Each structure stands twice: as structure tokens, then as C-alpha cells.
Amino acid sequence: MSDLPRVEIYTKEDCPYCENAKDLFDSKGVEYETYNVTGDDELFEEMVERAGGRKTAPEVFVDDELIGGWDDTSALEESGELDEKLGLADEDGESDGPQGNRTEGGDAADVVEHRTLIIAGTGIAGLTAAIYAGRANNEPLVIEGDEPGGQLTLTTDVANYPGFPEGISGPELVNNMKEQARRFGADLKNGIVDSVDADQRPFRVELTNGDVYTADAVIAASGASARTLGVPGEDELMGYGLSTCATCDGAFFRDEDMLVVGGGDAAMEEATFLTKFADTVYIAHRREEFRAEDYWVDRVHEKVEEGDIEIMKNTELIEIHGSQAEGVDYVTLVENDKGHPTDRLDDPETDEFEFDVGAVFFAIGHTPNTDYLEGTGVEMDDEGYLRTQGGDGGGQTETDVPGIFGAGDVVDYHYQQAVTAAGMGSKAALDADEYLEDLERAESAGTEVAAADD
Numbered sequence: 164m165s166d167l168p169r170v171e172i173y174t175k176e177d178c179p180y181c182e183n184a185k186d187l188f189d190s191k192g193v194e195y196e197t198y199n200v201t202g203d204d205e206l207f208e209e210m211v212e213r214a215g216g217r218k219t220a221p222e223v224f225v226d227d228e229l230i231g232g233w234d235d236t237s238a239l240e241e242s243g244e245l246d247e248k249l250g251l252a253d254e255d256g257e258s259d260g261p262q263g264n265r266t267e268g269g270d271a272a273d274v275v276e277h278r279t280l281i282i283a284g285t286g287i288a289g290l291t292a293a294i295y296a297g298r299a300n301n302e303p304l305v306i307e308g309d310e311p312g313g314q315l316t317l318t319t320d321v322a323n324y325p326g327f328p329e330g331i332s333g334p335e336l337v338n339n340m341k342e343q344a345r346r347f348g349a350d351l352k353n354g355i356v357d358s359v360d361a362d363q364r365p366f367r368v369e370l371t372n373g374d375v376y377t378a379d380a381v382i383a384a385s386g387a388s389a390r391t392l393g394v395p396g397e398d399e400l401m402g403y404g405l406s407t408c409a410t411c412d413g414a415f416f417r418d419e420d421m422l423v424v425g426g427g428d429a430a431m432e433e434a435t436f437l438t439k440f441a442d443t444v445y446i447a448h449r450r451e452e453f454r455a456e457d458y459w460v461d462r463v464h465e466k467v468e469e470g471d472i473e474i475m476k477n478t479e480l481i482e483i484h485g486s487q488a489e490g491v492d493y494v495t496l497v498e499n500d501k502g503h504p505t506d507r508l509d510d511p512e513t514d515e516f517e518f519d520v521g522a523v524f525f526a527i528g529h530t531p532n533t534d535y536l537e538g539t540g541v542e543m544d545d546e547g548y549l550r551t552q553g554g555d556g557g558g559q560t561e562t563d564v565p566g567i568f569g570a571g572d573v574v575d576y577h578y579q580q581a582v583t584a585a586g587m588g589s590k591a592a593l594d595a596d597e598y599l600e601d602l603e604r605a606e607s608a609g610t611e612v613a614a615a616d617d
């Protein structure tokens with residue numbers, strides 16, 4: 164009998180996080196069984212029971228022990244505990260893998276490997292940068308982060324990416340890009356960048372699992388992560404009826420009333436998608452006007468006409484009620500015609516009421532993933548978005564630190580589109596290539612590389 168652990172993954176259709184979990188075990192060469200719960204009520208109930216009431220996919224088990232969803236699995240991967248559970252850790256408790264290549268000597272004793280270019284993120288920006296950098300012979304190492312493939316893996320229908328007249332699913336587009344990047348010599352690695360030390364050259368890039376790489380240049384393409392509201396009930400019910408990903412979890416709440424919170428493109432798209440499953444989809448938006456593109460507002464209004472969506476303007480959610488055993492029961496909302504009702508809780512015209520829903524989806528924007536650049540000298544705005552140089556000519560993706568570049572949603576809080584992220588990814592790779600060439604020239608001449616403006 165095999166002494167390898169038994170890995171089981173409950174999956175569903177159109178589930179990017181299920182693909183992430185499968186990719187992770189594939190990258191370790193670990194075999195697993197998958198159970199697709201889509202359309203199979205018995206299997207779905209089995210999953211919910213084994214997962215202690217959680218109604219999200221994937222749910223991962225190792226030797227019958229619940230690991231959890233993608234977040235839990237990737238957290239265990241980062242801490243090295245997943246390899247321990249899988250019997251892949253060596254006697255010192257360290258994961259087998261690239262540590263075998265550690266460089267010897269001095270400060271570099273704990274360095275796994277030196278790379279010309281490290282790219283943080285495998286979203287559209289990071290992968291496009293990887294394609295360009297690979298073609299420029301800069302052999303990029305691309306670190307996946309905790310959301311391999313980035314935000315676009317959360318959507319089944321990308322209708323506005325040029326070149327796909329019938330549209331393309333987000334995961335398919337991302338997988339094509341990954342294949343294209345690998346074809347040109349990029350290496351993709353599971354891991355999260357924890358810090359970049361810009362006081363030394365080459366840069367010292369440390370991952371959260373303790374692995375350290377050095378790099379001559381770094382492209383930050385780490386995008387942005389879904390925001391939450393911080394309201395009571397949120398922590399307890401995340402994954403139990405509350406979600407930030409309609410495409411991932413919508414199908415689990417078939418025939419329920421569902422609430423989408425938000426007023427931008429993502430909220431409109433998610434609400435439209437959820438009409439496939441919901442009895443009625445309600446949108447709670449804190450203002451009178453939506454921020455979304457006209458295209459999405461029109462789609463939503465079509466669904467309103469058809470009776471599938473109801474819009475609650477000038478309305479905010481202040482509490483979610485329910486339990487992990489029973490899921491979301493109802494929410495508390497506040498409404499005031501003047502907008503932003505949570506700023507007007509003392510206003511006698513603010514109406515507070517309870518509202519029955521079976522699931523809640525947050526689509527309220529994103530926070531840039533830039534913590535790992537704190538202390539580097541890279542300038543950021545108040546929200547943490549990277550500031551790069553704009554304007555004419557080259558160098559548009561340069562940060563204040565020569566050799567560190569930014570691309571995609573981590574810089575561009577305004578457009579936040581796949582095609583603009585791709586465009587910026589290509590620019591970052593070209594700017595990095597120019598920097599690396601200057602660096603090589605300066606090294607052979609024994610001088611230092613300055614920022615482009617100098």
C-alpha cells in the first residue's frame with residue numbers, strides 16, 4: 164500500500180481557486196482526487212459536512228484532515244506546513260525544492276538563487292512583463308503571490324480583451340499567457356514576496372516562506388486585492404454565505420435572494436452573473452449614481468426590467484447576521500436619500516432596516532498589494548498605490564528607486580483594466596531591460612546607474 168498521503172479536492176465548475184489548488188499540487192508532483200460538486204447535491208452536502216459547514220470550493224483534504232479553501236492551502240504552503248503534511252519536507256522541516264540550489268558564501272549563504280529580474284505577480288501585468296522580459300533574455304522569475312493568475316481568474320467572461328471577438332474566460336486567457344511566458348524562458352514560482360531590501364545591490368527579495376533571492380531589477384506587478392467592509396458578522400461568515408467572488412461561490416446559493424454591495428464595474432458584472440442562480444439579486448449602493456461603465460449599467464437595467472435585479476440606492480450594509488452552520492440569514496441596511504447613509508446615522512431621515520438574503524457578495528473595490536515595498540524608498544500615494552513616472556517617452560514605469568518598476572493595477576488605480584495592465588506590463592519589461600543594459604554597461608565601466616532623469 165502507498166504511504167503517500169491521500170489528497171482530495173472538492174471542486175466546482177468555473178472555479179479559479181480550485182484551479183489554483185490543483186496547480187499547486189501539480190507543481191509538487193502530488194496526485195489528488197477531485198470531486199466536482201456542480202449539479203451534484205449529494206456530493207455538495209458531503210463537502211459541506213466534511214468542511215464543517217463551509218459552502219465554498221475548493222475544499223482540500225490531506226489524509227482526511229480538512230486543510231480548507233485556497234487561502235488556507237496557500238497559507239500552509241507559505242509556512243512550509245503543507246509540505247510537512249505531504250511528507251515532502253526534509254529532516255530539518257524544510258521543503259524540498261530550490262533550497263538545493265542555495266548559493267554559498269558570505270551574505271549570499273542563505274540565498275536560493277540570483278536572478279536578473281524578479282517579477283512579483285502573475286496577473287495580466289506580471290505575465291505580460293514576463294513575456295517581454297523573457298524575449299529580452301532577462302530570464303525572469305515570476306512569483307505567483309496568493310492569487311495566482313490575479314483578478315482576471317475570477318471572471319468567466321472577458322468580453323473586451325482585444326483579439327477575442329467571442330470573448331474568453333479569464334482563467335483561459337491567464338493560462339495562455341502563462342504558457343507564452345514559459346515559452347520565452349520565464350520561470351513561475353509559488354510564493355509571496357514578503358520584502359525587498361533596496362539598501363543593497365543586487366536587491367534582496369525575501370518570500371514569506373523564508374526563501375531569499377537576489378535580483379538586479381524588480382517589477383512590482385502585484386495588483387490589488389478585494390476590499391471588505393469590516394462590519395459585524397463579516398469575519399464569522401466569510402465563506403459561509405459571504406464572499407468576494409460571485410463567479411466562485413454564486414452557484415452555491417441557488418434560488419436564494421442575494422445581495423451585491425458596490426456600484427462599480429465589478430458590482431454590476433457580479434450582479435448580472437448572479438441572476439443565473441438567484442431568486443432575486445439586490446444591489447446596495449451607497450450613492451445615487453453608479454461608477455460603473457455605461458455598458459454594465461445598461462446590462463443591469465435590462466435585468467431590472469426582467470425582474471431579476473432590484474437596485475437599492477443610497478443604501479449601505481452595516482451588519483450581517485447568521486451562523487456558520489446555517490449561513491447568512493439576514494442583513495441590516497441603512498438608507499438615506501442624501502447618500503452615504505453610514506455618515507448620517509444620527510440623521511432622523513436615515514432609515515435602518517433588516518433585510519432577508521441568503522448570500523452577500525462584496526464588490527467594493529481593491530487595496531493595492533504593496534506592503535512588501537515598505538521601507539524601500541518607493542513612493543506610494545495615501546492608499547498605497549505605487550507612484551511611477553508618467554509623461555512622454557520611456558521610463559514611465561520607474562519608481563523612485565532605480566531598478567524597481569511598477570505595472571498594472573498596483574500603480575493604475577484609474578483604468579484598472581486587463582488591457583491597460585498588459586500594456587503597462589510590457590512597458591515595465593522594456594524599461595527594466597533598458598535599466599539592466601545600463602547597469603551592465605556601468606558595471607563594466609565601474610560607475611553607478613542613475614535614475615533616467617539624472
Ligand SMILES: Cc1cc2nc3c(=O)[nH]c(=O)nc-3n(C[C@H](O)[C@H](O)[C@H](O)COP(=O)(O)OP(=O)(O)OC[C@H]3O[C@@H](n4cnc5c(N)ncnc54)[C@H](O)[C@@H]3O)c2cc1C
Binds near residue numbers: 289357532573
Ligand atoms: C471579477 C472581476 C472581473 C473583471 N473583468 C474584467 C474584464 O472583463 N475586462 C477587463 O479588462 N478587466 C476586468 N477586470 C479587471 C482586471 O482583472 C484587472 O484590471 C487586471 O487583472 C489587473 O492585472 P494586474 O496584473 O495588474 O493585477 P492582478 O490581476 O490583481 O494580479 C496581481 C498578482 O500579484 C500577485 N501578488 C500580490 N501580492 C504579491 C506579493 N506580495 N508577492 C508576489 N505576488 C503578489 C497576485 O497573487 C496576483 O498574481 C475584472 C476584475 C474583477 C475582479
